[in-house]
Amino acid sequence: MDTETYQDSGSTAQERFRAYLRGRNMRCTSERFAILDAVMSTSEHFSVETFGERLEASGFHVSVATLYNTFELLCQAGLLRRHRLDHKSAEYERVLPGQSHVHLICTNCGSVTEVRDPEVAERALQTGRHRRFRPSYFTLYIYGLCPQCRRRRKNDGGQPRRKKNDD
Numbered sequence: 042m043d044t045e046t047y048q049d050s051g052s053t054a055q056e057r058f059r060a061y062l063r064g065r066n067m068r069c070t071s072e073r074f075a076i077l078d079a080v081m082s083t084s085e086h087f088s089v090e091t092f093g094e095r096l097e098a099s100g101f102h103v104s105v106a107t108l109y110n111t112f113e114l115l116c117q118a119g120l121l122r123r124h125r126l127d128h129k130s131a132e133y134e135r136v137l138p139g140q141s142h143v144h145l146i147c148t149n150c151g152s153v154t155e156v157r158d159p160e161v162a163e164r165a166l167q168t169g170r171h172r173r174f175r176p177s178y179f180t181l182y183i184y185g186l187c188p189q190c191r192r193r194r195k196n197d198g199g200q201p202r203r204k205k206n207d208d
Contacts, residue, residue: 054081054120061118072103076111080121086132086153122180144180147187149194154187 052060058077062069079096087095089108096103112133115121124132124144143161145154161181186194 086134144182146184149190152187
């Protein structure tokens with residue numbers, strides 16, 4: 042069970058999701074809350090497929106359709122965030138109160154590094170016309186080369202590594 046409280050409502054993720062569902066006359070099913078609990082205990086990015094495999098390995102079976110539908114509800118409730126990092130399928134991450142961050146995405150290997158820097162949002166809002174804007178969260182994507190790929194590229198004489206074709 043999560044104990045983090047959300048600044049805008051002072052509630053936990055379970056309470057927030059329950060209120061979201063009830064406010065739309067939707068059922069509060071045990072499957073939805075089991076998925077929520079598993080999401081809130083996952084600290085890294087995940088796809089629907091890898092999340093489903095993790096649930097299955099823990100002995101909890103749920104259909105892929107239920108995962109997609111519940112993920113959509115969790116996104117709408119502000120408890121889960123969907124990302125398109127690089128050219129991969131959608132990845133998700135839990136939303137915790139006050140934890141906006143920057144994603145550093147390597148354009149060569151696809152690795153993603155998260156950097157938490159609350160000053161980034163402050164700096165962005167220091168311009169006169171945005172002072173009245175009250176952000177809920179922010180996500181910033183910065184694309185470039187990770188240290189390993191930069192080292193590899195330097196050692197290869199500056200040439201990017203190409204994947205071998207199986208043709």
